Amino acid sequence: MPKNKLHRLKAKYTPAEAKGMFVYLEHSEGKLADVSLELISKAKEITNGESIYGMLFGHKVNNLAEESIRSGLDEVYVIDDKHLLNYTPEAFTRCAEAIVEKYKPDTILIGATQNGCDMAGRLAVRLQTGLTAHITGLEVDEDGELVGWVPGFGGGIAAACKCPRHRPQLISVRPGVFLAGKEVKQSDGKIHNEPVPFSATDIKTEIVERKVLAIDNISKADRIVVVGRGTDGDLGIAEELAEIIGGKVGGTRVALDEGWIGREQMIGQTGYSTKPNLAVLCGISGATQFTIGIDKADLILAINNDEEAPIFEQADLCVVDDLFDIVPALTKIVKNQISG
Amino acid sequence: MATETVKDTKKQVIELNDELWNELIEASDGAVAMCYQCGTCSAICPWEFIKLDSSYNIRKIIRNAQCDIYDNQEVWQCTTCGQCEVSCPHGVPIVKIIQTLKNYAFKNREAPEEFNSVFWALFWDGNPYKLPPSNRGAWTKNGALSEYNDKNEFLVYFGNEYSFEQRSIKTARALLSLFKKAGVSFGALGEKEACLGSVAKEIGHAAYFDEIKDERTKTFEELSVETIVTISPHDYDIIKNDYEISAKVKHVLEVIKDLIDSGRLKLSREVNRTVAYHDPCYLGRRNDIYDLPRDILKAVPGINLVEFPNTRDNALCCGGGGGRMWLETPPEERFSNQRLKEAADIEVNSIITSCPYCVINFEDSAKYLKMKDCQVLEVIELVNMAAE
Amino acid sequence: MLNILVTVKVVPKPEEVKIDQETKTLDRGSARSEINPADMAVIETALKLKDKYGANVTVLSMGPPFADIFLKIAMAMGCDKGVLLTDRVLAGADTLATSYALAKAIDAIGDQDLVICGEESSDGATGQVPQGIAEWLDFSHVTYATALDLDEKNNKLEAVRSLSNVTEKVRVPLPAVAAIITGAHEPRFMDFERRQELENGNSVKMLSAADIKVDSKRIGNAGSPTIVTGLKQLKTPERKNIRIEGKTAAEKAERIWEYLEKEGILKN
Numbered sequence: 004m005p006k007n008k009l010h011r012l013k014a015k016y017t018p019a020e021a022k023g024m025f026v027y028l029e030h031s032e033g034k035l036a037d038v039s040l041e042l043i044s045k046a047k048e049i050t051n052g053e054s055i056y057g058m059l060f061g062h063k064v065n066n067l068a069e070e071s072i073r074s075g076l077d078e079v080y081v082i083d084d085k086h087l088l089n090y091t092p093e094a095f096t097r098c099a100e101a102i103v104e105k106y107k108p109d110t111i112l113i114g115a116t117q118n119g120c121d122m123a124g125r126l127a128v129r130l131q132t133g134l135t136a137h138i139t140g141l142e143v144d145e146d147g148e149l150v151g152w153v154p155g156f157g158g159g160i161a162a163a164c165k166c167p168r169h170r171p172q173l174i175s176v177r178p179g180v181f182l183a184g185k186e187v188k189q190s191d192g193k194i195h196n197e198p199v200p201f202s203a204t205d206i207k208t209e210i211v212e213r214k215v216l217a218i219d220n221i222s223k224a225d226r227i228v229v230v231g232r233g234t235d236g237d238l239g240i241a242e243e244l245a246e247i248i249g250g251k252v253g254g255t256r257v258a259l260d261e262g263w264i265g266r267e268q269m270i271g272q273t274g275y276s277t278k279p280n281l282a283v284l285c286g287i288s289g290a291t292q293f294t295i296g297i298d299k300a301d302l303i304l305a306i307n308n309d310e311e312a313p314i315f316e317q318a319d320l321c322v323v324d325d326l327f328d329i330v331p332a333l334t335k336i337v338k339n340q341i342s343g
Numbered sequence: 344m345a346t347e348t349v350k351d352t353k354k355q356v357i358e359l360n361d362e363l364w365n366e367l368i369e370a371s372d373g374a375v376a377m378c379y380q381c382g383t384c385s386a387i388c389p390w391e392f393i394k395l396d397s398s399y400n401i402r403k404i405i406r407n408a409q410c411d412i413y414d415n416q417e418v419w420q421c422t423t424c425g426q427c428e429v430s431c432p433h434g435v436p437i438v439k440i441i442q443t444l445k446n447y448a449f450k451n452r453e454a455p456e457e458f459n460s461v462f463w464a465l466f467w468d469g470n471p472y473k474l475p476p477s478n479r480g481a482w483t484k485n486g487a488l489s490e491y492n493d494k495n496e497f498l499v500y501f502g503n504e505y506s507f508e509q510r511s512i513k514t515a516r517a518l519l520s521l522f523k524k525a526g527v528s529f530g531a532l533g534e535k536e537a538c539l540g541s542v543a544k545e546i547g548h549a550a551y552f553d554e555i556k557d558e559r560t561k562t563f564e565e566l567s568v569e570t571i572v573t574i575s576p577h578d579y580d581i582i583k584n585d586y587e588i589s590a591k592v593k594h595v596l597e598v599i600k601d602l603i604d605s606g607r608l609k610l611s612r613e614v615n616r617t618v619a620y621h622d623p624c625y626l627g628r629r630n631d632i633y634d635l636p637r638d639i640l641k642a643v644p645g646i647n648l649v650e651f652p653n654t655r656d657n658a659l660c661c662g663g664g665g666g667r668m669w670l671e672t673p674p675e676e677r678f679s680n681q682r683l684k685e686a687a688d689i690e691v692n693s694i695i696t697s698c699p700y701c702v703i704n705f706e707d708s709a710k711y712l713k714m715k716d717c718q719v720l721e722v723i724e725l726v727n728m729a730a731e
Numbered sequence: 732m733l734n735i736l737v738t739v740k741v742v743p744k745p746e747e748v749k750i751d752q753e754t755k756t757l758d759r760g761s762a763r764s765e766i767n768p769a770d771m772a773v774i775e776t777a778l779k780l781k782d783k784y785g786a787n788v789t790v791l792s793m794g795p796p797f798a799d800i801f802l803k804i805a806m807a808m809g810c811d812k813g814v815l816l817t818d819r820v821l822a823g824a825d826t827l828a829t830s831y832a833l834a835k836a837i838d839a840i841g842d843q844d845l846v847i848c849g850e851e852s853s854d855g856a857t858g859q860v861p862q863g864i865a866e867w868l869d870f871s872h873v874t875y876a877t878a879l880d881l882d883e884k885n886n887k888l889e890a891v892r893s894l895s896n897v898t899e900k901v902r903v904p905l906p907a908v909a910a911i912i913t914g915a916h917e918p919r920f921m922d923f924e925r926r927q928e929l930e931n932g933n934s935v936k937m938l939s940a941a942d943i944k945v946d947s948k949r950i951g952n953a954g955s956p957t958i959v960t961g962l963k964q965l966k967t968p969e970r971k972n973i974r975i976e977g978k979t980a981a982e983k984a985e986r987i988w989e990y991l992e993k994e995g996i997l998k999n
Contacts, residue, residue, distance in 0.1 A: 031896065092862070092872060117894045121874045124862030127827060133956030134826065136857035144960075154965065155855050157745035160757070162959045169956035207871045211889075212900040220895060226997075235710065248997055273914055281996050288509045291474065302996055303970065304987065311513060319971040320990060322983055332984035337997065340988065452922065462920040467765050475746045476763065550923035 015130060021109035021170040024050050027099065027122075028059040028071055028079070029114050032215060035067050037183060038114030040074055042176060044184035046112055047075045049141060049149075054078065056108070060098045062088040065194070072192030075184065079192070080106065084199045090118045091208040094201055096125045101200035103130060108171040110149060115175040123175050133166035134173040139180050149174070157295070179223075179278060220267040222275040226250030226282075229270060229297065232257045233286015233307060233326055238264075240330045241285055247337050253277065255293045270296035283333075285326045289314025306330065363447055364411050370443040377433040378405045384427035384437055389660050389678050390420060401427055401437060408444065418444045419455055422667050422678065423545055424660035425628040445547025458546050461669045465555070469537030470503045471669060480533045482512045483519070491530025497570040497598070498590075499529050502578045503538055504699035510706065511699040517727040518574070518595065524730045525607040527598075529572070535562060541577040544585070546666030556586060563588045572598055574723075576625035576698045577664070583630070594626070596635050596697060599726055603642050610729040613645035618725070619691045620648065621682060621705075622658035623698030636697055636722050643729045651685055659685065663700030674711045679704035683712055697722045733786035733881070736843045737777045738833060738864075739770040739805060741798040742854045750964050757962065766801050769849035769913040776879055776911050777847050778809045778919065784881055787811050789840060793821060793832055799935040806929055807921035814840060818940040821950050826855075828954035830863030832945060837868065839943040845888060846908040850875065861910035871903035874910040 024046045029036040046055040054077040059068055061083065068079045082098045099122065102108075113123045115137050127134035139161065140152035151174050152161045166172035221227065228245040230238055230252065238252065245252045254264035256271055270277055272292040282300040286307060287293065294317050297303065305318035306326045315321040322329055367375045382402045390397040399420040407413070421441045428437050448454045464473045479501075480488050491498045504511035505518075522529060540555035563571070563586075570591045573579040579594045586592075602608035620640060626632045633655050640648050653659050662678030682705060686694055694705055694717065705719040743762035751758040777788045790805040792798050793816040802813035816836045824832065837843055846865075851858035858874075865872035876890040888907045892899040928934075940950060948954060973990070977983035991997050 117875045117892075120858050121862060121872075124826075124859035124874075125866045125872065127859065128830060128863045128866035131827070131956075134857075134859055135957055136826070136859055150960065152963075153855075153857070155745075156743075156748045157853060159745060159965055160748065160750060161963050161965050163961035163963075164957050165960055166957045172956075207903055208873070209902040210899055211902055214898045216896050216898065222895075281991070291478070302991075302994060309509075311516070312509070315972065317970055320973050320975055320987060322975045322987070324980060324983060328980035329983060332980040333987055335981075336984045336988045340992075450924070456917065456919070459917055459920045463771070463918060467768075475744065477744070477747050548920075548923075551920075554923075 015103070015132070016107050016170050018109065018168070018170055021107050023054060023056050023106075023108055024110045024112065025056045025058055025102075025106075025108040025171070026071075026076065027111055027113040027119065028057045028067065029116060029119055030059070030061055030064065030067050033067075035070055035074075036114055036116060036178075038116060038119075038176065038178035039071070040183035041178065041181040042112040042114060043071065043075045045141060045176075045181040047184065049143060056080065056106070058082075058099065058102045058111075060087045060095055062086075068194045072194065073186045075187050077192055078195065080195045080197050082197045082199060086199075086201075086203055086206060089210055089213065090121075091206050091210070092121055092125055093206045093208060095122050096129060097201045097205065099126050100129055102197065103171055105197075111171050111173050113173060113175045115177045120175060123173055127173050130171065130173075132169040132171060132173060134175065135164040135166060136175045138164075138174060138176050141174065141176070141181075216267070220275055221251055221253040221270060222277055224251040224253070224277060225280050227253045227270070227277060227279045227297075227300075228283045228285065229253045229255065229287060230258050230263060230285050231255045231287030231293075233288075234258075234263070235286075236261060236263045237327070240327065240334070244283065244330055244334045244337075247334050247341070248281070250279075250281070255287055255290075272296065283330075284314060284318065285330060287314050288312050289317060361411065363408070363413055363444075366447065367408055367440055367443055370439055371436050374433075374435050375405070375408065375440055378409065378431075378435045379433065380406060381432060383430045383432065387426055387430045389422075389424065389426060389662075389681070392681060393676050393678065401441075404444070405435075405437070405440060408440065413447070418448070418547075419666075419670070421445075421665050422624075422660050422662055423665040424624045426657070426660065429628065429656050442544075442547055442549075446549040449548045449550070454547070455670075457670055458548075458666065461542065461546070461666075462548065462551060465538050465540075465542060465551075470507055471538065471542050472503065472507045474507050476537065477534055479506045479536055480531070482506065482515065488519075488531045488533060490533055491566065491568065493567075493569075495528050495530040497529055497572045497593070498566070498568045499531050499572045499574070499595075500539070500578060500582070501531060501536060502573065502575045502699075503542075504703075505574050506536065508699065508703070510703055514699070514702070514721045514723050515574070517721070517724045521599070521602075521608065521723065521727045521730055524609075524727075525602045527602070527607070532562070532566075537562075539578050539581050539586075541575075541581040542666065542669070544581060545577070545664055546669070552585075560586060560588055563590060575700075576623045576630070577700070580625045580629055594632065594635075596632070596639060596722060599723070600635060600639055603639065603726075608726070609731050610643055610726065611731045612729045614643050614725060614729050615645040616693050617647040617649060617691055618693040618695045618720075619651050619686060619689065620654075620722075621651065621661075621694055621696040621701060622655055623696055623701050624658070624660050624664055626697060627658055628656050636695075639722055639726060640695065643725055645729075646725075649689065649691060651682070651689065653685065661698075661701040661704040663698075663704050668700055668703075674707075677704065677708055677711070679708040680712060683708045683714055683717060686717060687714065692716045692718060694719045695722055695725060696720075733780070733784055733845065734789070734843045735777045735780060735786045735845045735847065736789045736791055736837055736840065737770070737773050737805070737810065738846065738848045738860075739773065739790055739792050739801070740767040740849070740852045740854075741765070741792060741794045741801045742767045742852055745853045748854075750962050755962055764797075764801070766804065767849055767852045767854075769851060769853070769911075771918040772913060772915045773847050773849045773911050774805050774808055774810065775916040775918040776909075779916065780845075780879060780881065781809065784883070789814060789843075791816065791833070791836060791840070793817070793829065793836070796937070799937070802935045803926075803929045804921060806934065807923075807926040808919055809922070809925075813935040814938060815935050816938045816940075816943065818938075820940050820947070821945075823952040823955065824950060825955035825957045826857050826859045826863060827956055828950050830860045831867055831949050831954060832940070832943070833860065834864045834867035835943040835945050836938060837864065839938065844905045844907075845879075846870065846906070847879070848908065848910045850910055850913050858910075861908050865908035868906070868908070870906045870908050872908040872910070873901055873903055875912055876909050877912050877915045879909055879911075 135151040138151035544552040747762035848861035
């Protein structure tokens with residue numbers, strides 16, 4: 004192993020020398036990522052009025068820096084360069100390292116998006132520090148230390164993790180775990196433009212092709228009408244109901260295999276995890292590989308002809324009837340209530 | 344006329360595959376050589392009904408084998424239904440030959456990749472559905488299944504479908520109800536139950552089946568059980584004919600018949616229906632069990648039992664055997680469609696059978712053919728309806 | 732000849748792991764073990780490259796001694812060599828100490844062009860180890876890859892990255908670490924002749940911490956900046972199981988609407 008990579012054994016700096024909670028700001032296609040706004044909000048809440056900071060790397064991103072200030076950050080450190088237009092591990096990790104070296108953050112909150120995780124994993128080793136990953140909860144314990152809850156074992160068990168001595172402590176957070184706050188219209192936040200800490204030859208990753216996917220996947224939908232085997236591919240009534248309730252159509256593995264839905268609509272173990280306010284399950288029996296993608300819904304309404312279908316154990320409202328009768332009837336009522 | 348001088352007279356023009364031929368001879372006890380290419384098998388094979396001039400041609404497959412030409416493309420179509428064997432004038436064990444050819448493909452890494460996920464599911468989870476093995480008893484909800492102990496009358500081996508598959512679980516519940524009514528004391532393996540390997544064997548992977556068989560045999564011997572009762576004909580067939588264990592093996596219909604004959608089960612509720620019984624391949628053709636289910640059905644009061652035109656050893660295969668439950672078949676090519684059409688022809692809308700694959704396939708075909716009134720039930724369910 | 736190394740983890744079946752209520756620690760005693768499902772695609776990815784370009788594929792795992800039977804499974808699929816890093820002093824490691832130990836093992840094995848890892852493991856599910864290994868070894872890395880290919884002429888790895896709203900095709904120089912998305916490839920089944928051969932021999936090489944010359948301050952608890960201070964069992968929310976009754980579909984739909992309104996579900 005390269006000798007110069009054998010870093011100092013001790014932490015880069017102690018908690019006493021560290022300053023402040025930082026949020027790593029992620030952006031895509033000209034917008035700040037939702038998760039970054041969620042993290043700003045959480046940072047504000049958990050630090051109880053102390054100053055909170057951001058780090059932002061990109062090209063021509065001043066407007067995003069301003070948006071992050073309006074969302075609650077007190078200061079933002081920006082590195083702007085054309086080589087930061089798209090994420091590469093080398094450039095972004097180096098930028099984060101440079102900010103850390105200069106400003107010695109205590110904590111860095113990172114959204115657990117794919118690129119966020121990509122960078123966080125490399126950065127943790129670069130900085131020889133701890134990374135508490137994919138947390139679903141964050142609190143301060145009686146010693147005043149941050150504790151992150153990390154789920155494991157298929158989501159069945161969560162572990163409380165701390166990083167007592169090493170700084171910065173890196174914490175990655177799943178999108179949607181925290182709520183984004185409203186803009187506070189802070190006008191006295193500071194934007195610092197930092198020097199570019201790398202040269203073009205440091206970047207090893209060449210992006211040959213990049214395609215932005217037009218369709219949003221089902222994971223963010225707030226209301227979902229899910230189609231299963233019982234619909235027999237007849238999606239019309241599901242689509243009508245979805246439209247009238249302002250929701251999207253999702254499907255099970257069966258629906259994908261039969262070609263009734265696309266991959267971005269599939270819910271379940273090998274598909275997307277969802278957290279909708281309302282889920283209407285049409286003709287779904289309730290296999291575990293599906294239900295683990297929907298069981299965090301606030302309310303589950305299941306419609307199935309078969310009284311013994313296991314799905315009914317996992318539903319709040321259970322309708323044992325023909326979905327081809329119930330779904331249109333429900334659509335009709337909702338339509339009337341909205342217009343009436 | 345140009346002639347070519349063959350310089351090396353020892354040079355062979357066709358690559359002969361002695362290895363394969365020897366395997367076929369061994370597997371069939373020499374009978375593969377008895378095929379005299381009459382073509383009756385190809386004519387009677389269900390594929391010929393599904394698609395005329397089907398690419399699946401048994402005669403050609405055996406001819407290739409006899410000429411040592413290894414061409415395994417079509418063998419995966421075989422459902423091991425055995426209809427060909429019934430008509431073969433020379434008693435050639437055709438199914439065994441096809442299975443040997445399939446196994447040969449596995450040994451040479453030339454088998455279809457579609458089966459890989461099924462094998463891994465069997466390997467990691469002990470069932471082809473990729474469902475957690477710890478969920479095997481979950482369908483009983485309130486712990487109605489108890490673990491086998493030697494005070495039980497017998498051990499019930501439920502199998503993959505009756506433990507995990509939605510439709511088959513209904514039949515399993517009916518069986519529990521039936522046993523309760525008759526006061527039967529039985530036990531199950533619960534979480535320790537795992538696939539007996541018929542899936543692997545029927546697909547054609549003999550080596551993997553052997554590994555599974557060794558493991559399960561250990562489980563049974565450790566339990567020192569006297570009688571094992573199976574429900575799926577595929578489980579019955581494999582444990583009766585391929586396993587070598589000290590326990591006695593019965594099919595659940597034998598047990599039900601005993602319960603009726605001894606008066607432990609009283610069939611007093613009338614079930615007024617006209618039903619036709621479908622002989623599953625693995626119970627009928629493969630194990631000669633034809634009368635038993637019919638005798639049971641005749642004991643159900645109010646039943647009018649009729650026969651399909653293609654019945655007993657001419658029964659129309661549902662298409663599920665030979666590993667085909669785990670392969671995609673276009674809906675219009677499914678064997679099970681034929682039986683549904685036959686039911687419509689004889690104006691019967693209750694098909695009774697005793698195999699989970701048949702039930703699943705017939706219900707799928709009923710949906711596809713939009714035959715809403717057609718109901719498919721197992722003998723177990725019908726008996727439970729009649730039992731008090 | 733290309734040298735490819737795949738890392739696999741042997742994990743308990745997640746649904747069979749419980750929390751011991753008294754000691755508040757993990758009870759994985761009775762749980763069945765398996766190769767981390769995400770790693771099956773990793774093995775297949777490596778074997779596909781081996782089929783296409785020819786390669787020496789080594790499968791490496793860090794775990795208890797019994798994990799060797801799982802390495803034999805990977806070898807029966809087609810991996811050429813199996814290495815098990817097993818040593819009690821490595822236990823209690825967080826991801827920094829784990830990626831360090833694995834990196835040292837890879838270094839000790841030597842000369843690897845490509846290291847392929849799974850996206851995350853079913854137990855810890857942190858998804859950090861592949862990038863960590865790359866950083867320790869000063870390799871380039873690619874995460875969330877669905878397909879790998881080689882640009883032999885330029886000694887580069889080509890990968891398709893699948894992100895939630897973007898698909899990228901990237902090129903990185905070898906040596907590299909690639910993390911493959913769960914389920915990216917359907918793994919081939921084992922070759923049973925090979926399985927038989929492996930059964931009988933000591934085909935898996937065992938390495939200890941000393942063999943790979945670790946720095947004792949970087950392994951196990953000592954080398955772990957993060958610690959676990961507690962565990963809790965997460966339950967899926969209890970469902971109400973309210974049966975909607977009615978003589979007609981319209982009546983049932985009416986009842987459903989009443990409930991939704993009461994709960995304020997379809998407010999806007």
